[in-house]
Amino acid sequence: MNVSIACIVYQNGKILVARRNPTGDMGDRWEFPGGKQEAGETDETAIIREMNEEFGVTANAGEKIASSEFEHRGKMSVLNAYLVQFDHNGIEKPYVLTEHTEYKWVLPEEIPNLNFVDSDLKIYPAVLEYLKRK
Template structure:
């Protein structure tokens, strides 16, 4: 099983940051909550901070654990661990996504999310 982290980052307007995976990559064209793989020796929180710095050039603060979802794809099973937080420094500069947007929780239903992320879309909309 592959352990992966995701961030539900909110801005001052309570909008959430979502990002579209690059075409040609795994799950290309799907929207997701930004994050990435946990490397050996990292805590989930450390991995999330590192991944957002590498992929978006931002420093984040993690506020709290949000949940986890185990999803089986055809060739791999992932455990997606999610945290809520905010950007504390930096301007977003994409390196592995085609675009990103700040959207309201209500607007999340208008985007085609990667299957593992759909669980968190539903959870956010229930709160």
């Protein structure tokens, strides 16, 4: 079964979301950053690689907060969501977007109003519940 990772980057009461490239799979839809785990990777190493590739940042994997199965192109996959922190070393820098056209910080309650990918919407209730306890 394929494993995908959703990175829940939460700071100052908001979650980082990104819009997919319009020409790609599920183009122009919003998502939690992340991606597919590659052969031999753990969830944690996939998080570090994906955040470096997609945003040009060093990331630290935190607690696993949700998991859900979904079907994509006739194949079953699992999506694991982790709380993730970016390591800025005290210096904020612009993100380098390679797989998205834009990003923004949104209140957790705003996510249902965005054109979000279906797999991420499946984990959204568990993510919201987790963040309410924080």
